[in-house]
Amino acid sequence: GIWGVGVRTAARLVSWGVYDVHQLRLDKEARSALNAQQLVGLERYEDFLERIPREEVAAMEDIVAEVAKELSRGQVTVTACGSYRRGKTSCGDADLIMLPNPEWTDPTVTVAHNGSPAPPGAPDDAAVKVMGDVLDRLRADGFLTDDLTLPGQFGENDGNNPGTDSLSYMGVARLPGESSKHRRVDIKAYPQCQGAFALLYFTGDAHFNRSMRSFANKAGLTLSDAGLACCKRRGGKKTNVGESVACAKAEDVFSARGIG
Secondary structure, three states, X not given: OOOOOOHHHHHHHHHOOOOOHHHHHHOHHHHOOOOHHHXXXXXXXXXXXXXXXXXXXXXXXXXXXXXXXXXXXXXXXXXXXXXXXXXXXXXXOEEEEEEEOOOOOOOOOEOOOOOOEOOOOOOOOHHHHHHHHHHXXXXXXXXXXXXXXXXXXXXXXXXXXXXXXXXXXXXXXXXXXXXXXXXXEEEEEOOHHHHHHHHHHHHOOHHHHHHHHHHHHHXXXXXXXXXXXXXXXXXXXXXXXXXXXXXXXXXXXXXXXXXX
């Protein structure tokens, strides 16, 4: 279907006698009922139907990584997740995760007591802080052609719950070249303390993630892209969520949940 057009909007269009994309494009009045995101979905309909070859996702990852590296002075890395990280030959969209670079070092900072270099690791909020500038540069360079959802647009960054300090962007990207297609891209930025959970969540498929959350729920825990914590529930709803355990890599998440 058209990106952003749900069942309710589709039913309304059908009630007006609009049954397919061709009819919708010809019906100015029906198009006026679509919001900005749905109009993008209509315009890019054919491109969005096509799977993205693996090599294109790799090229998109390289472009975003290069911009993030430049603007953050090497403090931020970018990893393509989703189907790409699972080794598939094509993807429905490109999921790109921005994280602080754990190997970054500041040559101007030393440990005072012995003068040795400070331990490696970019600031925890390095990726979150630079994301806005990265998006601006990618737009200016013509890589991002359309915005679908912006960081914080739906109030997801309000409050103090785990995940409110991450940022999420959904849009459309196009590689250089006249024959290049418009592709769906999601770019997310996380603090380093949530990196392992984010990479695990956005690498797994829907079945894997449902299974992981179900296992956590049965153990009195809650698992998300932002953390793993003890959780009290009443009537199926969360009433109290503790602090997340610290996990440096995905393997640590499995260990913390008693798997493997």
